[in-house]
Each structure stands twice: as structure tokens, then as C-alpha cells.
Amino acid sequence: MSAASCLLSRDQFLCSICLEVFTDPVSTSCGHNFCKSCITQHWDSNVECVCPLCKYTFYTRPEMNVNRLLSQMAAEFRQSAQSEASRRSEEPAAKPGEVQCDFCTGTKQKAIKSCLKCEASYCETHLEPHLTAARLRSHQLIHSVDNLEDRMCKKHKKPLELFCKTDQTCVCLICPVLDHKNHEFVPLEEEYEGKKSELMKMVAELQQKIQLTLLKIQEMKQSAKLSREAAGRERADGDQVFTSLKQLVQEIQADFRKTMEEKQRNTEKQTEDLIKELQHELSGQRERAADVKKLLLSEDHLHLLQSFSSISSAPPTKDWTQVRVHQRSHEGSVVKAMAQLEETISKEVKKLQEKVELRRIQQFAVDVTLDPDTAHPLLILSDDEKQVYCGNVRKNLPDQPKRFDQCPIVLAKQSFSSGRFYFEVQVKGKTEWDLEVTRETSERKGLIRQRPREGYWTLMLRNVDEHKASVRPPVPLSLESKPEKVGVFVDYEEGLVSFYDVDAAALIFSFTGCSFTHELLPYCHPGRNHVGTNSAPVIISAVSHSD
Known part of the structure; x- marks a missing residue:
């Protein structure tokens, strides 16, 4: 008989008087089974012969014979149970930190349940009576724990089953009557759920704080x-x-x-x-x-x-009276x-x-792309809208309000109405170019006067090496070397537009005291082609910190 079948049929083999496996089982006419010695002693101690279970009264004491089939089955069950107990006794002992069974002799096995009534912990083998015996099945079992005495009321020696919300403490069923009169009580399970909900909320808050702390640590590391x-x-x-x-x-x-x-x-x-x-x-x-x-x-x-x-006539001699070593x-x-x-x-x-x-202003770098809808028909833009040069053939494009019609100019897609921004433009190999920022509302048709008064803040190159700032009159600039990459920085609130030679890390020119009231756009004039002598493109390049 397997261990599982033993557990499933154990109630059939227990005497309801001694609560042990039958010894010489006998059956009454009312259909109940008892150990022969148990029922005999029971009737010997009572005047009437009454069935202990159903209270059926026998007017004449019945003659009891051993139930051979039940006796054989009980014997087989007892043998199987002993084998199972022997097998379990060979199981490894409880590990350090695990709760030990209070009833194991010799090697202590791991307890799987604790009984609040008995104030003891049981391994799987010694727990069986609590699962099968009628008088033990009413005991309250919990997961195995140490210090069961802490789960008992120290004053009344009863299990702690209630929570006093007034005193915020666990109490037994007697405490409300004697020591906590007029207090508010709830079952431990109910308070457990409430506290568990609070703990879950606390965990969520702590997790959030942990994430914020981790972010702060990462921020500090960065x-x-x-x-x-x-x-x-x-x-x-x-x-x-x-x-x-x-x-x-x-x-x-x-x-x-x-x-x-x-x-x-x-x-x-x-x-x-x-x-x-x-x-x-x-x-x-x-x-x-x-x-x-x-x-x-x-x-x-x-x-x-x-x-x-x-x-006597002396030869001519030098007058040394006035001669001195200098x-x-x-x-x-x-x-x-x-x-x-x-x-x-x-x-x-x-x-x-x-x-x-x-290096400081390079941290305000923005991604700039050119807007083909504003480009003059002579201009040719790259697919990534980062490069532009002037061709020799005028394309047939719709003359929309945004497009320049006479000057070979193109604006950026991005506009700025506050803060600071910076971008870099490669002008290597060119003999003519204009770089600037302009108001979004500036004129785009006809000849363009590139002066601050008209909303254009411009740095230009003419005749290979003549650099000028476009004011009235233009300011010629004397530079130590010809810039190959120009950085453009704008501080909207400060009214500042500055141009830098990126490779030399040198300031070329600054427009100061500007008054910006409209959106500003980066602006590019790659210059006429001049039969291929100025065919190199102007390139919006990625910003890397100058060394």
C-alpha cells in the first residue's frame, strides 16, 4: 500500500475511542467499528450498551466477533505506515536556520507546520495525527515558526487571534473582555491584509526612491x-x-x-x-x-x-683728444x-x-538641416540636407513665399525664439560665402541687404581672403589664417551673435547689443559658382568639442 493511499484511507482504520489503528476490530449492528477491548471497556463502565458514535442503544449486549477482513486491512495499514515512518526517519535533518520538529527523537527533521494549540512544531510524520484525528483536526495550524510562545497571550495563554486597533497590539480572545474593554478589534487576518496593503505601498514608494537614488548616483557618477x-x-x-x-x-x-x-x-x-x-x-x-x-x-x-x-716737419697725425670707445x-x-x-x-x-x-558654448550645439522650400533655384542640396552649393542651371521650382528668388540663399528648417544655440559650418575650399542668422520675417524676394537693420547678422568672405562683418559700412577683418570651419553662436536674451574659427578656437567677430523680437533661423549663402572656382559645398557639420 502506497503512502498516498495510507493517508487517504487512514480514517477507516482508526478506532473512534482510542484514536489508534484498530486492534482486533469488531463491528456493531449499527455499522460502526471499534477495537474489541475498547468497546468492551466502554460498555463495562456504562449501565446501557450504547454506540459511542451514533448513540444507538442495544437492549441486550451484543456478542462481538473480530472482523477478519478489517483486521487484515488494519494490519497491512499499520505495516505500511511503519515502513513510511522508517523511510521518513532516513530523511536528512533540518538545516541550520530551519524550524525543527519538537517530537523527533534523535535526528531532528524539518518542521512543516506549527500548532498554536499545542505550542509545538511538527515534521511531516508527526503532523499526521493533526490531519486525521478528530480531536486534533480542530487545532489551528500555521507555517512552521520558532518561538511559538510569542504567538500566545502571555497573560491568558491563548493564541493571539485579534488585533486591538486602539492599542495597536495583538491580543487573544479573552483580552477584549478583561483588559481591553471598549476597544476596537479586528481579526488578525483583516489587519494583516490592511498592513500588507500598506507594506505594498511602502515597497512601491521605496522602489521609486531607490530608482531616484540610483538615478542620482548615476547622475553624480556622470x-x-x-x-x-x-x-x-x-x-x-x-x-x-x-x-x-x-x-x-x-x-x-x-x-x-x-x-x-x-x-x-x-x-x-x-x-x-x-x-x-x-x-x-x-x-x-x-x-x-x-x-x-x-x-x-x-x-x-x-x-x-x-x-x-x-x-722737423711732423707727418699728419690724428687728433685723439675727442676719440672715445663708444x-x-x-x-x-x-x-x-x-x-x-x-x-x-x-x-x-x-x-x-x-x-x-x-568649448563652453559648444554645449549648446543644435542639429541644423537646410530647408529645400526656401532654397534659391540655383542651389543644390544633398539628400541629408546638410550640404549646399551653387549650380550653373536654374531649376524650375514653384515661387512660393518662403523661397529666395534672386540671391542664392537657403535657410535652416529649425528656428529659435529663446535661449542659446550653436552650429558649425565647413567652408573649406571656398572663395566666397555668407554665414548668418536672420529673422523669420526677413525679406526673401529681390536683392537682400544683409545688415542687422534688415534682420541679417552676417559674416562673409569675398575675393578668396577678404573677410567682412556685414554692418554699415562693412567691417574688414584681419585674420591670422583663413577659417575652414566656422562656428555660429547665438544668445537670444543677451542679443549676441558670435562667429568663431573652430580649428583655431578663435573669435572672429561678434554682433552685440542686438534686439531679437522674432524667431531666428540659421542662414547660408554658398556664393556663386564662378565657373567652378567656388563649387565646393558649404557643409553643416557635427559639433565635436575643440581640443
Whole structure:
């Protein structure tokens, strides 16, 4: 007989008097079965012979014979139950942290249920009476727990089955009568559901807070990463600047020393030349003095008189009284060198400031695409609407209000009416172009006057290398190099439009004090084709932070 069948038929083999498996089972005429010794003792202790179950009265004590079939079945059941118990006794013991059965002898098995009535925990084997015995089936079973005493009222020794909402505590059924009069009570199950709902809400709130915290942590990590990257760029910039300054100081120092040494060499050469000249005169003077002395010692009257006139007339000599070695002044040389260094450092600082400023405004980069509905019929746009150049053939396009009809101009699709925006345009290889921003309401028909008064803030290139800012009159710009990529920055509220040489990280020109009251659009004039000499496209390029 299998374990499952034993459990399913166990009630059929229990004596309702001793609640144990039948021993020598007998059957009464009313259809109930008992152990022979149990029913005999029961009737011996009572005056009347009454069935313990249905209360049927036997007026004469019936003669009881053992039910052989039931006895055999009970024996088989008992043997099967013993085998099952033996098998279960071989099961592994309860692991650390698991609740142990209170009735296992020897190896303690894992308890699967706890009884609040018995204040004990049971493994699967020792739990069976609570599942089958009539007097035990009314006991309250719960999932196995430790410290069952904590689930009992310490004062009344009864299970905690109610929740006192007034005192916010668990109580037994006697507490409301004696200790919690006029309090509000609900069953534990009801309060459990309420508290469970609150816990679920609390979990949801905590999950939300956890997500916000994770986002904040991620934000801080990203901020720290950006800070590290910014610090790295600043360190690189600083190293580059200070290395350049060191080189400049060394170069200026070398030039200073070279100049001083050259001055000193010139002075020394002048002195040497004068000394040589003086030494040459000295040699002549000594020879003449020797000749005079020799003539002075002559006793030949005629020779002395004949030689006197030639020797007495002195050869022409240089007047050395006013001759001085020119002492070159070195005063102010260090000051001059320092002034040159200061000027150089000032230029480097300005370059660095412009580079930092360009990097700052590049964070306001926007995606700009060209609007073919505004393009002059000579203009040819790329499929991605990022490039434009002027062709030689005028396309047949509808002359709608948005389209320029005389000037080869195209506007961007994107317009801006607040805040800051920045975009970059590649103009490499071109001999003529205009870049600007314009009011959405600006004139588009006929000849366009590209001046702030008409709503056009323009930087232009003419004749290969003539850069101008379009004001009245135009302002010519002297640039160290020809820009190949131009950055355009607009601060709507500040009324500022600035143009930058992206590769040189240098400011080209700024329109300041502008008054913007309408939407602004990026504007592009790639210039006439000029028989292919200006056929390179103007390209709206992706913004990458300048190094």
C-alpha cells in the first residue's frame, strides 16, 4: 500500500475511542467499528450498551466477533505506515536556520507546520495525527515558526487571534473582555491584509526612491566623469600653455643673451681697431723720435742743417683728444625683454580664453538641416540636407513665399525664439560665402541687404581672403589664417551673435547689443559658382568639442 493511499484511507482504520489503528476490530449492528477491548471497556463502565458514535442503544449486549477482513486491512495499514515512518526517519535533518520538529527523537527533521494549540512544531510524520484525528483536526495550524510562545497571550495563554486597533497590539480572545474593554478589534487576518496593503505601498514608494537614488548616483557618477574629463582637458591645456610659455621664456632669454653678446662683441671689435690704429701711430712716433735723437748726436754741421727741415716737419697725425670707445648702453634691455614676454603671454592667455569660451558654448550645439522650400533655384542640396552649393542651371521650382528668388540663399528648417544655440559650418575650399542668422520675417524676394537693420547678422568672405562683418559700412577683418570651419553662436536674451574659427578656437567677430523680437533661423549663402572656382559645398557639420 502506497503512502498516498495510507493517508487517504487512514480514517477507516482508526478506532473512534482510542484514536489508534484498530486492534482486533469488531463491528456493531449499527455499522460502526471499534477495537474489541475498547468497546468492551466502554460498555463495562456504562449501565446501557450504547454506540459511542451514533448513540444507538442495544437492549441486550451484543456478542462481538473480530472482523477478519478489517483486521487484515488494519494490519497491512499499520505495516505500511511503519515502513513510511522508517523511510521518513532516513530523511536528512533540518538545516541550520530551519524550524525543527519538537517530537523527533534523535535526528531532528524539518518542521512543516506549527500548532498554536499545542505550542509545538511538527515534521511531516508527526503532523499526521493533526490531519486525521478528530480531536486534533480542530487545532489551528500555521507555517512552521520558532518561538511559538510569542504567538500566545502571555497573560491568558491563548493564541493571539485579534488585533486591538486602539492599542495597536495583538491580543487573544479573552483580552477584549478583561483588559481591553471598549476597544476596537479586528481579526488578525483583516489587519494583516490592511498592513500588507500598506507594506505594498511602502515597497512601491521605496522602489521609486531607490530608482531616484540610483538615478542620482548615476547622475553624480556622470558628473564626476565629466569633471574628470574637464579636469583632464584643463590639465592638458595648462601643460600645453605652460610648456609654450617655458619655450617662449627660453627663446626670449636666448635672444636677450644673443643681443647682449653681439653688442659686447661690437664694442670689443671697435676698441681693438682703435688700439691697433694707436699702436701703429705709436710705432711711427717711436721711429721719428729715434731719427731725431740720432740727428741730435751728429757733429756734421752740414748734414744736420740739410736734414733738419725734413725731420722737423711732423707727418699728419690724428687728433685723439675727442676719440672715445663708444660704451653701448645696456640699460632697459631686461625691461624690453620682459615687455616682449608680457605681450606674448597676453596673446597666449587670450587664445586660451577664446578656446575655453568656444568649448563652453559648444554645449549648446543644435542639429541644423537646410530647408529645400526656401532654397534659391540655383542651389543644390544633398539628400541629408546638410550640404549646399551653387549650380550653373536654374531649376524650375514653384515661387512660393518662403523661397529666395534672386540671391542664392537657403535657410535652416529649425528656428529659435529663446535661449542659446550653436552650429558649425565647413567652408573649406571656398572663395566666397555668407554665414548668418536672420529673422523669420526677413525679406526673401529681390536683392537682400544683409545688415542687422534688415534682420541679417552676417559674416562673409569675398575675393578668396577678404573677410567682412556685414554692418554699415562693412567691417574688414584681419585674420591670422583663413577659417575652414566656422562656428555660429547665438544668445537670444543677451542679443549676441558670435562667429568663431573652430580649428583655431578663435573669435572672429561678434554682433552685440542686438534686439531679437522674432524667431531666428540659421542662414547660408554658398556664393556663386564662378565657373567652378567656388563649387565646393558649404557643409553643416557635427559639433565635436575643440581640443
